[in-house]
Amino acid sequence: MLDLVGLSKSYGASRVLDDVSFSVQQGSFTTILGPSGSGKSTLLMSIAGFVEPSAGDIRLHGRSLLPVSAEKRNFGIVFQGYALFPHLRVRDNVAFPLRMRGLSSAEIAGRVKRALDLVQLQDFADRFPRELSGGQQQRVALARALVFEPSLVLLDEPLSALDKGLREALRDELRRLHKAVGMTFVLVTHDQEEALELSSQVAILNHGRLEQCADPATLYNAPGSRFVAEFLGRSNFIPVEVSHDGTGTLHLQSGRHRFEHRQDGPPAGGPAVLALRPERLVLTDSDASRPNSLPGIVSDISYRGADLSVSVTTDLGELIVRLTAGDGQAMPRTDDRVRISWSATAGYLLGDRSVT
Ligand SMILES: Nc1ncnc2c1ncn2[C@@H]1O[C@H](COP(=O)(O)OP(=O)(O)OP(=O)(O)O)[C@@H](O)[C@H]1O
Ligand SMILES: [Mg+2]
Structure with missing residues (x-):
């Protein structure tokens, strides 16, 4: 469904992504895993359309996405730092993508309610982002990315600000949701446990290079490099x-x-x-x-x-x-x-x- 082909990105002399190639199957759950600064967000933002690659291609169903603007790509995105609209209440933040798409008020109300139920924020619908904790803001961002049922969901560390219990609950929720709706998920994390539990495949980045891309069992039992063997467990x-x-x-x-x-x-x-x-x-x-x-x-x-x-x-x-x-x-x-x-x-x- 989604193919990354020889993707590279340089800022001046520093090469942040170096010839990265892998494919994401429709309906799969792919995790991009790597240490801080390895290029994970840069890779995800290239797929989303907010970072322009220096070389290589990104193809969706065989067609290059490079000429397509970020809005037209129509992906659900949770950015690292979960930028919410500060002047909008929680329910309006979540409704935003639906309003953009011109859905009816009744349809919007129903979908917003389901999305807020999903992230357990039913009681916070009328608050402003500044009245929420960091973890609650992340969950609003997650609800906003899922609410319009996009074909591809891009998540940059969506669970990192949550405590362990909530993170595990939301992880289960994500897995359940992924199974139920068949959306394709690409998730960035540096939490190896999260990667192993959620993913059908894990792409491991190290200094902008792809170390290995495989299913969790292969990565764990047959690591391709010492880096992978050390990074996972x-x-x-x-x-x-x-x-x-x-x-x-x-x-x-x-x-x-x-x-x-x-x-x-x-x-x-x-x-x-x-x-x-x-x-x-x-x-x-x-x-x-x-x-x-x-x-x-x-x-x-x-x-x-x-x-x-x-x-x-x-x-x-x-x-x-x-x-x-x-x-x-x-x-x-x-x-x-x-x-x-x-x-x-x-x-x-x-x-x-x-x-x-
Ligand atoms: N706009 C930019 N200009 C210059 N360098 C950048 C820019 N954006 C990112 N970088 C550099 O590219 C490298 C990769 O950054 P990136 O944000 O992709 O890392 P990451 O894997 O997401 O890290 P983290 O786990 O800390 O979020 C870093 O060294 C970063 O400083
Ligand atoms: Mg990052």
Whole structure:
């Protein structure tokens, strides 16, 4: 439906978007994820028509959008900073796009009510924006972007000012709404949890470049680069030398340790990095002899809700192991001698090129 083709944007000498290409399918939920300053808003505003690309094209159903003005693109937009009209009450802010489109008063009243119900602001319809909290203003902006049922909704961090409970409620609402109405959503966030939960695909930006665009499971389990593996959740990284034995099992050598590894489409032999998620590692006592394991000493333990994060010092560096508290296994203590192990399919090999 929407294709970004080699999109670049420079301000003077600084290149804010660098040759970004990916496609958004009709009815999908795409998230643009990346650190602050990586170009997320610039990318979204280019789609919306408020930023003119320096090179490349943006196509909707195969036709270039570049000659089409922002208003004519007819997208629902929530800007970062959720600019509301300060002189209009909440209900008139939400009604604004409908008035622009010449709907009848009865139709407008019904739709505004539904949109305000959706963001739980029924009781605030007569207030002015200055009489609302930041989170309430964001919800008004969201209602205003959805109220005219646009084919494409562009949201720039629409939930960032909300507290955790409300953010999760609205996240569920967004997902429900997306399923119900079949609108196409493109959402900017730097909240990885939000991205993983909501999206059919996530485009990860780093310094204006597209690192990877894929579904959440692929990004998590088969990251294309160390940046992606680190940005989405935590990973341990072990530098290894890869060799084949022709059976499909790879042999990884790291220092004096040898590990076995299997994955689809293994990279060529040579230097690489094995990425291991902390929750895929198993902790046992030190004398259990297992393949794919490393001895170490527990250096630190921290609780994160139901999970326990255990740092283990090994001769390949500090590794993090995530355990679930209360699942029956003995909990380690600082200075315990332990053994970390993992299955041959637990990790993911990153080519040496991606390591910076
Ligand atoms: N009009 C402009 N003129 C010059 N530089 C700009 C302009 N707009 C953005 N930039 C720069 O482009 C880079 C990307 O900005 P952008 O707003 O797209 O980042 P972002 O990923 O949305 O960040 P955040 O998560 O902080 O919102 C930044 O370094 C920013 O300073
Ligand atoms: Mg931004």
